[in-house]
Structures are given as structure tokens and as C-alpha cells.
Amino acid sequence: MKLSELMEEIELFSPYHDCEVREIRNNSKLIEPGDLYVAIPGTNVDGHQFVADALKRGACGVVVSRDMGVQRQLLVKDTKKAYALLCAAFFGYPSRKLKLIGVTGTNGKTSTTTIIKHILETAGLKTGLIGTIQIEYGDVVKPNPNTTPDAYMFQKTLKEMEEAGCQYVVSEISSHALAQDRIYGCAFEVCAFTNLTQDHLDYHKDMEDYFQAKKKLFSMGNINVVNIHDPYGKRLAEELPDRPVTFSVSDPEADFYASDMECTASSVQFRMTSDGITSKVTFAIPGLYSVENALTAISICTVLGISMQTVISALAEVKGVRGRCEIIYSNDRYMVVCDYAHTPDGIENILQSLKAVAKGRVVALFGCGGDRDRTKRPLMAKACEKYADFIIVTSDNPRSEDPEAIIADILPGFSKKAEYVKYTDRTEAIRYAMEHARQDDIIVLLGKGHETYQVLKDETIHYDEREVVAQIAEKID
Numbered sequence: 454m455k456l457s458e459l460m461e462e463i464e465l466f467s468p469y470h471d472c473e474v475r476e477i478r479n480n481s482k483l484i485e486p487g488d489l490y491v492a493i494p495g496t497n498v499d500g501h502q503f504v505a506d507a508l509k510r511g512a513c514g515v516v517v518s519r520d521m522g523v524q525r526q527l528l529v530k531d532t533k534k535a536y537a538l539l540c541a542a543f544f545g546y547p548s549r550k551l552k553l554i555g556v557t558g559t560n561g562k563t564s565t566t567t568i569i570k571h572i573l574e575t576a577g578l579k580t581g582l583i584g585t586i587q588i589e590y591g592d593v594v595k596p597n598p599n600t601t602p603d604a605y606m607f608q609k610t611l612k613e614m615e616e617a618g619c620q621y622v623v624s625e626i627s628s629h630a631l632a633q634d635r636i637y638g639c640a641f642e643v644c645a646f647t648n649l650t651q652d653h654l655d656y657h658k659d660m661e662d663y664f665q666a667k668k669k670l671f672s673m674g675n676i677n678v679v680n681i682h683d684p685y686g687k688r689l690a691e692e693l694p695d696r697p698v699t700f701s702v703s704d705p706e707a708d709f710y711a712s713d714m715e716c717t718a719s720s721v722q723f724r725m726t727s728d729g730i731t732s733k734v735t736f737a738i739p740g741l742y743s744v745e746n747a748l749t750a751i752s753i754c755t756v757l758g759i760s761m762q763t764v765i766s767a768l769a770e771v772k773g774v775r776g777r778c779e780i781i782y783s784n785d786r787y788m789v790v791c792d793y794a795h796t797p798d799g800i801e802n803i804l805q806s807l808k809a810v811a812k813g814r815v816v817a818l819f820g821c822g823g824d825r826d827r828t829k830r831p832l833m834a835k836a837c838e839k840y841a842d843f844i845i846v847t848s849d850n851p852r853s854e855d856p857e858a859i860i861a862d863i864l865p866g867f868s869k870k871a872e873y874v875k876y877t878d879r880t881e882a883i884r885y886a887m888e889h890a891r892q893d894d895i896i897v898l899l900g901k902g903h904e905t906y907q908v909l910k911d912e913t914i915h916y917d918e919r920e921v922v923a924q925i926a927e928k929i930d
């Protein structure tokens with residue numbers, strides 16, 4: 454593609470010679486002759502350091518935000534935004550040809566996007582999905598290294614989905630993606646906000662910074678949908694220039710209002726009022742927060758024009774979301790649930806929901822991710838203690854950190870009354886939980902959800918809790 458075509462929507466502050474661009478790259482190490490290099494200031498290094506390297510490797514141009522005094526430089530105001538726009542142009546602005554739905558918030562993105570895809574497909578609309586678990590469209594399933602991929606992969610994926618005949622794409626939008634402008638310039642049909650509670654304070658300066666990153670999404674779409682039961686959602690709705698579509702489990706003034714919630718061990722039922730009409734909704738994922746996820750999906754699909762009847766009957770067919778409150782083993786004595794809660798709020802919600810329906814004890818097993826928000830560690834312990842009868846502290850992707858040091862950050866979160874044991878090795882911890890299970894216990898394995906790996910200092914090993922539990926059960930039950 455011609456450089457001039459790629460640059461059509463980017464303000465340029467330097468002259469340039471037109472040329473044919475082979476690929477767009479933000480990593481100098483991948484540059485081959487004819488590629489365009491975009492210098493991005495990152496978390497570890499500033500890509501401007503590698504401009505000379507990129508030119509040496511044959512870059513046809515280098516996109517920079519300050520004068521580097523080199524040949525073939527293209528001076529722009531902001532290289533992250535320019536990179537996103539260049540990638541969009543390179544793939545023919547696919548977001549303008551599809552109906553793109555973006556869901557952001559601390560918790561519930563994977564759950565709601567999965568449900569939305571199911572509803573849209575039930576309504577006969579071919580839909581692509583981009584999220585934490587994977588990328589999906591038609592029969593194609595692809596791994597996704599990040600919840601929201603980098604701009605190049607995001608635009609490339611949209612293009613593939615467009616070519617495969619998708620009319621809709623629903624994507625999780627992480628705060629990292631918003632802060633890094635990975636999706637800058639995308640045209641969204643609907644943008645939705647689930648909730649905001651503590652996470653990622655290793656990356657964001659504070660909760661305000663985290664909120665401002667999330668807020669960026671809400672100037673990019675035609676229709677905004679916001680959970681006004683959540684305090685940050687309420688604030689967002691007040692701050693947006695145009696009134697968004699709202700939903701709530703507590704405010705009858707919301708456009709979509711859920712009431713009369715009833716929870717069982719395997720589902721939720723509630724009444725949903727919108728436009729003066731009340732409908733009964735059944736959804737087979739337990740937990741009060743599940744009502745909010747169902748409401749998010751109902752609001753989005755309804756504003757897209759799907760009939761309420763179709764939405765509600767499609768919701769009733771949802772079987773569950775992998776690794777989200779998924780029962781992975783049960784016998785006459787106890788059951789083992791696998792869940793992805795990895796924030797204080799997520800843990801509190803899942804344990805509260807299970808406690809409300811448990812006949813026996815709720816036994817929670819958790820660890821905290823290494824190289825992630827350290828301040829959430831004691832808060833996750835506190836959240837566990839609030840609703841679990843017994844806790845097993847263990848490891849969850851220690852990454853470059855010492856697993857014992859992570860646990861040392863967790864333990865001060867417990868009160869003196871807390872009943873817990875510590876098994877640093879996750880398999881040992883799960884074995885302990887299963888060996889000591891009592892009649893009617895619910896053992897909840899938190900944090901790994903759909904993951905099939907454990908990230909250690911020097912390697913990533915295969916680790917699937919479904920397999921681990923099955924192997925232990927075979928030996929002990």
C-alpha cells in the first residue's frame with residue numbers, strides 16, 4: 454500500500470517522499486526492507502531509541518513524535534495514535550464496515566462478550582469475538598496473547614472477520630488497551646461499561662487514572678451503555694455529554710432495571726423492566742453479579758435492535774462460560790468449582806454467591822499473580838475471609854517473583870480469626886482441599902479460570918485445573 458494512502462487521516466509535520474509500504478511494524482527487530490517503523494514510547498523503553506536500527510534494516514520510513522534528525526522520518530504528534538490509524542488504514546478501516554461492540558470494566562468482560570456473541574448468533578447475525586480466552590469467528594479459533602490485542606493484530610483480526618462475513622464483532626476492551634491507544638480510531642456501534650473496582654494499580658497510578666483510561670472508550674461509539682448501579686458507572690453516566698443507555702439492579706429509573714432476583718446453585722432468575730414492560734429472565738450462570746452480566750448483554754443486544762423475546766430466549770440457552778463459576782468435578786460429598794476471580798471484588802462476589810446457596814462449607818483456594826498489582830494481594834485475602842469458611846493460600850502465575858514473597862504480601866490481609874493453610878505448590882494445595890473435603894463442601898479454585906498454564910520465573914508450564922482435579926480424584930475418591 455502507498456505511504457500517502459496510509460497517511461490520509463494522520464496530521465504530518467514533515468515533508469516525505471511517497472513509497473510502497475510492505476508492512477507496518479512497531480518493533481525494530483522485525484523490520485524488513487520496505488517496512489514502515491513506528492516508534493512507540495512503551496512501559497520499558499522508548500521505541501525512538503531504535504529508529505537508527507529500523508533504518509539500517511531497510512525501513513522505508515520511520516514515524517516519530519520528535520525530530521530525530523534522520524532521513525525518511527515522518528513527524529506526527531502522537532505515535533501511538535498514528536500507529537493505530539496506520540494499522541486501520543492498512544487493513545482498509547474494517548471497523549467502519551462492521552458493527553463493533555466494545556465492553557470495558559474491571560470484571561465481567563469475558564462473561565458478557567461471550568453471552569452477547571451467543572445472543573447475536575441466535576438472532577442469525579454472524580459475530581466475531583475478541584477476548585481473554587481466545588479469538589473466535591465461524592469455525593476459526595485463534596489464541597489471543599492479550600485481552601485486547603495490539604493495534605496491528607486488532608485491525609488484522611477485524612479484517613479477517615469482515616472477510617469471513619461477520620456483521621458484528623464483540624470485543625473486550627482492557628484499560629491497558631485504552632491507555633496505550635491500541636483501539637484508537639475504531640468506530641464502535643456500542644460501547645459498554647460493566648464496573649470499576651481495584652485492579653492493575655501496578656500499571657495505573659491510582660483508581661482515578663484507571664477510571665480515566667476506561668472513560669476514553671466512551672467517546673468512540675454511537676451508543677453508550679452504562680451500569681449505573683456501579684458507583685463509577687454512575688459517575689461516568691453523569692459526566693458523558695449525552696445521556697447513555699443505563700442499566701441497574703437497584704435503580705428503577707434505569708432504562709433496563711432488574712428486580713426480584715432469585716439465585717440457586719446453578720442459575721439466577723429475575724424480572725427485567727424496560728420501556729414499562731416487565732419480562733421474566735432465567736440465566737444459567739449463578740451469582741448475583743451474573744444478573745448484571747445478563748443485564749449488560751440484554752441492554753446491548755436490545756439497543757442493537759434484537760427483539761426482547763429473542764434476547765431472553767437466547768439467554769436462557771447459555772450453558773456457561775469456560776472457567777467462570779464452572780463446576781469441574783463433583784461427587785456425593787463435595788463439588789469443585791473453577792472461577793477466574795482475581796480481584797478483591799471478583800472474589801467477594803463469587804464467594805458471596807456460592808455462600809448463599811451452599812449447604813456445607815465454602816472452601817476458597819487462591820494465589821495472586823506475580824508482576825501485577827501488589828496492593829490487591831492483602832485485599833484478596835480479606836475478600837476471601839469475608840465469605841469463605843476455610844481458605845487455602847497458594848500460587849497463581851508467580852511470573853518473575855518469588856512465590857513465597859507473593860504469599861508474604863497476601864497473609865497480612867487475614868484477621869486473627871481467619872482459618873487458612875498455605876501450600877505454595879498449587880497441586881499440593883488442591884490435593885489438600887480435596888482430601889479434607891467434608892459433606893456438602895464447595896471448593897472454589899480461584900484465579901485460573903480458562904488458563905491452561907502456570908507462568909513461572911524461567912518457564913511457562915502446562916497447568917489445567919480440570920486435569921489436576923481429575924487426577925487427584927482418581928487417586929483419592
Ligand SMILES: CC(=O)N[C@H]1[C@@H](OP(=O)(O)OP(=O)(O)OC[C@H]2O[C@@H](n3ccc(=O)[nH]c3=O)[C@H](O)[C@@H]2O)O[C@H](CO)[C@@H](O)[C@@H]1O[C@H](C)C(=O)N[C@@H](C)C(=O)N[C@H](CCC(=O)O)C(=O)O
Pocket residue numbers: 479480481482493494495496497498499500503598599600601602603604627628629630656
Ligand atoms: C504493560 C503492557 O501492557 N505492555 C504492552 C506494551 O509493551 P511495552 O509498552 O511494555 O513495550 P516496551 O517493551 O516498552 O517497548 C516499547 C516499544 O519499543 C519497541 N522496541 C523494543 C525493543 C527493540 O529492540 N525494538 C523496538 O522497536 C517495542 O516493540 C515497543 O513498540 O505493548 C506491547 C505490544 O502491544 C504489548 O505486548 C505489551 O503487553 C504486555 C506483554 C502485557 O503483559 N500486557 C498486559 C499487562 C495487558 O495488556 N493486559 C491487558 C488485560 C489485563 C486484564 O484486563 O486483566 C490486555 O489487554 O491483555
Ligand SMILES: Nc1ncnc2c1ncn2[C@@H]1O[C@H](COP(=O)(O)OP(=O)(O)OP(=O)(O)O)[C@@H](O)[C@H]1O
Pocket residue numbers: 558559560561562563564565585600625647648742743745746776777778792793794795798799800802803902
Ligand atoms: N459483573 C461482575 N461483577 C463482579 N465480578 C464478576 C462479574 N462478572 C464476573 N465476575 C467475577 O470475575 C471473574 C472474571 O470474570 P470475567 O472473566 O468475565 O472478567 P473480565 O473482565 O473479562 O476479566 P479480565 O480483566 O481478566 O479479562 C469471574 O470468574 C467472576 O468471579
Ligand SMILES: N[C@H](CCC[C@H](N)C(=O)O)C(=O)O
Pocket residue numbers: 795821822823825849850900901904
Ligand atoms: N489477565 C489478567 C488476569 C490474570 C489472572 C491470574 N491468573 C493472574 O495471573 O494474576 C492479568 O494478567 O492480570
Ligand SMILES: [Mg+2]
Pocket residue numbers: 562563564584585586600625
Ligand atoms: Mg476477560
